[in-house]
Amino acid sequence: xxxxxxLLRTEQLTKIFPGVVAxxxxxxxxxxxxxxxxxxxxxxxxSTLIKILGGVYLADSGKIVMDGREVAFASTHQSQVNxxxxxxxxxxxxxxxxxxxxxxxxxxxxTAGGALIDFRRLNARAAEILSTLEMPLxxxxxxxxxxxxxxxxxxxxxxxxxxxxxxxxxxxxATLTEKxxxxxxxxxxxxxxxxxxxxxxxxxxxxxxELADRITVMRDGRKVGTKAAAETNKDEIIEMMVGKVxxxxxxxxxAAARTDVPLLEVRNYSVADAVEDISFxxxxxxxxxxxxxxxxxVHRLLQSLFGVIPKKSGGVFFEGRKVEITRPRDxxxxxxxxxxxxxxxxxxxxxMSVLHNLTIIIIRALSLLRGLFIRDKEERRRFEGIRQTLDxxxxxxxxRIIYLxxxxxxxxxxxxxxxxxxxxxxxxxxxxxxxVGAKAEIHKMLRALADKGLSVIMTSSELPELVxxxxxxxxxxxxxxxxxxxxxxxxxxxxxxxxxGHAANDGGARP
Amino acid sequence: xxxxxxxxxKFGIFIFIFAGAVFLAFATPxxxxxxxxxxxxxxxxxxxxxxxGMTLAVTSGGFDLSVESVMALxxxxxxxxxxxxxxxxxxxxxxxxxxxxxxxxxLIISKLKVNPLITTLxxxxxxxxxxxxxxxxxxxxxxxxxxxxxxxxxxxGIPIPIYIMVVFFGIFYLVLYRSSFGRHVAAVGSNExxxxxxxxxxxxxxxxxxxxxxxxxxxASVVRTSQALIGMPSMSPGFxxxxxxVTILGGxxxxxxRGNLWGTLLAAVFISMIYYGLNLINVQIFYQMLSxxxxxxxxxxxxxxxxxxxxxxxxxxxxx
Numbered sequence: 001x002x003x004x005x006x007l008l009r010t011e012q013l014t015k016i017f018p019g020v021v022a023x024x025x026x027x028x029x030x031x032x033x034x035x036x037x038x039x040x041x042x043x044x045x046x047s048t049l050i051k052i053l054g055g056v057y058l059a060d061s062g063k064i065v066m067d068g069r070e071v072a073f074a075s076t077h078q079s080q081v082n083x084x085x086x087x088x089x090x091x092x093x094x095x096x097x098x099x100x101x102x103x104x105x106x107x108x109x110x111t112a113g114g115a116l117i118d119f120r121r122l123n124a125r126a127a128e129i130l131s132t133l134e135m136p137l138x139x140x141x142x143x144x145x146x147x148x149x150x151x152x153x154x155x156x157x158x159x160x161x162x163x164x165x166x167x168x169x170x171x172x173x174a175t176l177t178e179k180x181x182x183x184x185x186x187x188x189x190x191x192x193x194x195x196x197x198x199x200x201x202x203x204x205x206x207x208x209x210e211l212a213d214r215i216t217v218m219r220d221g222r223k224v225g226t227k228a229a230a231e232t233n234k235d236e237i238i239e240m241m242v243g244k245v246x247x248x249x250x251x252x253x254x255a256a257a258r259t260d261v262p263l264l265e266v267r268n269y270s271v272a273d274a275v276e277d278i279s280f281x282x283x284x285x286x287x288x289x290x291x292x293x294x295x296x297x298v299h300r301l302l303q304s305l306f307g308v309i310p311k312k313s314g315g316v317f318f319e320g321r322k323v324e325i326t327r328p329r330d331x332x333x334x335x336x337x338x339x340x341x342x343x344x345x346x347x348x349x350x351x352m353s354v355l356h357n358l359t360i361i362i363i364r365a366l367s368l369l370r371g372l373f374i375r376d377k378e379e380r381r382r383f384e385g386i387r388q389t390l391d392x393x394x395x396x397x398x399x400r401i402i403y404l405x406x407x408x409x410x411x412x413x414x415x416x417x418x419x420x421x422x423x424x425x426x427x428x429x430x431x432x433x434x435x436v437g438a439k440a441e442i443h444k445m446l447r448a449l450a451d452k453g454l455s456v457i458m459t460s461s462e463l464p465e466l467v468x469x470x471x472x473x474x475x476x477x478x479x480x481x482x483x484x485x486x487x488x489x490x491x492x493x494x495x496x497x498x499x500x501g502h503a504a505n506d507g508g509a510r511p
Numbered sequence: 512x513x514x515x516x517x518x519x520x521k522f523g524i525f526i527f528i529f530a531g532a533v534f535l536a537f538a539t540p541x542x543x544x545x546x547x548x549x550x551x552x553x554x555x556x557x558x559x560x561x562x563x564g565m566t567l568a569v570t571s572g573g574f575d576l577s578v579e580s581v582m583a584l585x586x587x588x589x590x591x592x593x594x595x596x597x598x599x600x601x602x603x604x605x606x607x608x609x610x611x612x613x614x615x616x617x618l619i620i621s622k623l624k625v626n627p628l629i630t631t632l633x634x635x636x637x638x639x640x641x642x643x644x645x646x647x648x649x650x651x652x653x654x655x656x657x658x659x660x661x662x663x664x665x666x667x668g669i670p671i672p673i674y675i676m677v678v679f680f681g682i683f684y685l686v687l688y689r690s691s692f693g694r695h696v697a698a699v700g701s702n703e704x705x706x707x708x709x710x711x712x713x714x715x716x717x718x719x720x721x722x723x724x725x726x727x728x729x730x731a732s733v734v735r736t737s738q739a740l741i742g743m744p745s746m747s748p749g750f751x752x753x754x755x756x757v758t759i760l761g762g763x764x765x766x767x768x769r770g771n772l773w774g775t776l777l778a779a780v781f782i783s784m785i786y787y788g789l790n791l792i793n794v795q796i797f798y799q800m801l802s803x804x805x806x807x808x809x810x811x812x813x814x815x816x817x818x819x820x821x822x823x824x825x826x827x828x829x830x831x
Contacts, residue, residue, distance in 0.1 A: 328709070328710050329712070332709075338708060340705075349697075351697070351700070351764065351769045356698070363694045371690055372685075
C-alpha cells in the first residue's frame with residue numbers, strides 16, 4: 001500500500017494505568033479511505049487505544065502522526081478539530097433533543113439576529129446529511145424515540161457534519177438485529193467510497209472479514225500484527241488473538257467434587273431479544289460457565305433465571321421440581337443466589353457499612369418478633385463467619401463499604417448470597433474490575449465452595465477465567481447455543497472461535 | 512482536622528445549640544430559667560415529631576411535602592369527630608385518616624413509580640382542599656375543654672408535648688436503627704436496585720415509610736389542635752419546610768441511606784430556641800425567619816466543605 005495515502009499513524013504509543021500497561025508501544029496506522037478492523041479479547045487495549053485517538057486519554061509516551069505532522073489530543077475537542085470522530089458504545093446523544101439538534105449540537109445555524117436557532121435551516125441541513133447516507137429518518141423525531149440502530153446513524157451523521165476524515169466505531173453492531181447490521185454495513189461501505197477512513201472494533205470476526213480492508217489484532221496491550229483481510233483467514237486471526245493462555249493457573253477441581261446429581265435444569269428457555277430455546281443442566285458441586293460476547297444474550301439469560309427480567313417461555317426445574325421464578329425473592333427462597341456484574345448500580349449499598357451491606361439479605365430472619373428487634377450478637381456472629389470464610393479485609397464491621405477495595409467489595413456481595421445458605425449461585429463477571437491477586441483468591445474460593453456441593457453458574461468476558469475455572473463451558477452466540485466444552489475438551493482457541501461466531505470447526509463436545 | 516470533621520458529622524448540631532444558648536444567655540436574663548427552657552423544648556416538639564417521619568422518608572431516598580396538609584386534615588377530623596364519638600376514639604379515627612393519606616402517597620410512589628416530589632406535592636394540594644371542604648371552609652371550635660390537656664397539660668411539671676416527643680423518639684429510634692424494616696429503609700435509600708435483588712419487597716418498605724410520616728403529622732396535629740381547641744383547615748402553612756429544615760440540619764443525608772434521628776431531635780430544639788429566644792429579646796418575626804434560613808445555609812455550606820475536604824484527603828491517600 002502506498003504510504004502517501006496514510007492518514008494517521010501511531011508510533012510506540014503507550015498508556016499506563018496503575019498496575020497495568022493498557023497500551024504498550026503500539027505502532028498502528030490507518031490509510032485514507034480504508035476500513036481497518038481492530039480485534040482482540042477484552043482487556044487487549046482496543047478501547048484505550050481509541051480513547052487516546054479520541055482525546056479522552058493522553059498517551060504517556062509515543063506519538064500520533066496525522067498527515068505527516070505530529071499531533072496530540074489533550075481533549076475530545078482537539079481530536080474533533082483534527083477531523084476524528086469516535087462513536088462509543090454508550091452514545092453521546094441527548095435523548096430529549098431532536099435528531100437534527102443532536103447532529104448540530106453547539107453549532108446550530110442561527111437566524112439573522114444570531115440569537116435564535118434557525119430550525120428550518122437546521123432541519124434542512126440535517127436531512128441533507130442523512131439523505132447522502134440514504135437514511136430514512138425524520139430529523140425532527142426525538143432521539144429517545146428512535147432505535148439503537150438509528151441512534152448509531154445519528155452518531156455517524158454527526159461525525160459527517162464535522163467533515164470527519166476518520167470515524168472510529170466501537171462495536172457498532174453488538175446490540176443490533178441482523179437487518180439493522182446490514183444497514184450499518186451499507187453505510188460504512190458508503191463512507192469508505194467517499195474517502196472516509198473507518199476504524200471498526202468488533203468482537204464478531206465475520207464482520208471484520210466482510211467489511212475490513214485490513215485487520216489489526218491486539219492482545220495484552222500490544223499489537224500482535226496487521227494483516228490484509230484478503231491475505232489471512234479466521235483461524236490465523238483467532239490464533240493471534242488468543243496467543244497462549246496459561247492453563248492451570250487456577251486451582252483444579254477436587255477429585256470427587258462434581259457429581260451427576262442435577263440441581264437446576266433449564267429447558268427450552270427464551271428471553272425476549274436475548275436468547276432462544278436454551279437448555280442446560282447444572283449438577284451439584286459443578287461450576288458451569290455460560291460464555292458469550294456482548295449481544296450473545298448470556299447476561300440477560302442469567303438475569304432472567306434469577307427473576308430480574310421476565311422470561312418469554314421455557315421451564316426451570318430445581319431439585320427435580322418445576323418452579324416459577326418471577327422475581328428475585330422467588331429465587332432466593334428456592335436457594336439460588338445471585339451476584340451482579342454491576343456492583344455499583346445493583347450490588348453495593350454505598351451509604352452503608354460493611355456489616356449492613358452483608359446482612360441486608362437476611363436481616364429480617366435475624367430479628368425477633370417478625371423483624372422488630374435485630375439480634376445484634378447473631379448479626380455480628382454471622383458477619384464474622386463470612387469474614388473468615390471469605391477472608392474479607394476490612395477495618396471493622398462498621399467501615400463504609402465504599403472504602404473497601406474492589407476485590408473485598410466483591411467478596412462481601414458473594415458473602416451476602418452465601419448467608420442465605422443457597423444451593424446454586426449465579427455469578428455475572430465474578431472478577432470484573434478487581435486486581436489479579438484478588439481474582440485468584442475469588443477463583444480459589446469459588447472452587448472451594450463447589451467442592452462443598454454448591455453449584456455455580458457463571459459468565460465471564462475474561463478468557464483465562466473461562467478456560468480454567470469451570471468444569472463445563474457452554475458458549476452462546478446470538479442467543480443460541482454454539483458449542484460446549486468440558487474440562488477435557490477445553491481449548492482456548494476453539495472457545496474464542498465459538499464466541500465470535502466462528503464455530504464451523506468447533507471441536508467441542510457438542511451435544 | 513479529619514478527626515474534627517468526623518466529630519462534626521456526629522455532633523455538629525451541638526455546636527449550633529451551644530453557640531445559640533450562650534448568645535441568648537447573655538442577651539436576656541430570662542433565658543436561663545427552667546420554664547423558658549421547657550417551653551422552648553415543648554415548642555420544638557411538633558417539628559421534632561414530624562421531623563422523625565421526615566427523617567425516615569429522606570433516609571429512604573424520598574421525602575414528603577404533604578405533611579402540613581395531613582396535619583390540617585387531622586385537625587378538621589378531630590374537631591368534627593370529638594363531639595360525635597368522644598375524644599379517644601376521635602383521636603384514633605383521625606390518625607387512621609392520616610395514615611390512609613400516607614398509604615395513598617406510598618402506593619402512588621411505589622406502584623405507579625411517580626416521583627415523591629410530584630406525588631406529595633399533588634397530595635399536599637388535594638388534601639388541603641379536602642380539609643377545607645370537610646370544614647366547610649372555616650375553623651371549627653372544639654367545645655370539649657378536657658381535650659386541651661394533651662397539648663397544654665403537665666405531668667411532674669413537664670409539659671405533655673415533651674413526653675410525646677420523647678416517646679416517639681424512642682419508637683422511631685427502634686424502627687430506624689433496631690428493626691429490619693429500618694435497615695431496609697436505609698438500604699432502599701442507598702441503592703434500590705441492590706435491595707430488590709436481595710429479595711426485599713421495596714414497595715412495601717416505601718408504603719410503610721409514607722404511612723409513618725403521615726402518622727407523625729397526625730400526632731403533631733393532635734397536640735396543636737388540642738392547644739388551640741380549634742379544628743384548623745389551614746393549619747401551619749409552611750410547616751413542611753420546618754420539618755425538612757430540622758431533618759437536614761440534623762445531618763440526615765439528602766441522598767438517602769443515612770438517617771440521623773438524634774440530629775433531627777436536637778435540630779428541632781435548636782430551631783425552637785432561635786424563634787423563642789429571639790422573641791424573648793424582642794427581635795421581629797422577620798429576623799427570626801431570616802436567621803433560621805441563614806443557619807440552614809451555613810450548615811449546608813459547612814457540610815459541603817466537609818465533604819470536599821474528605822474527598823481531597825482521600826485523593827491524597829490519607830486514610831479516612
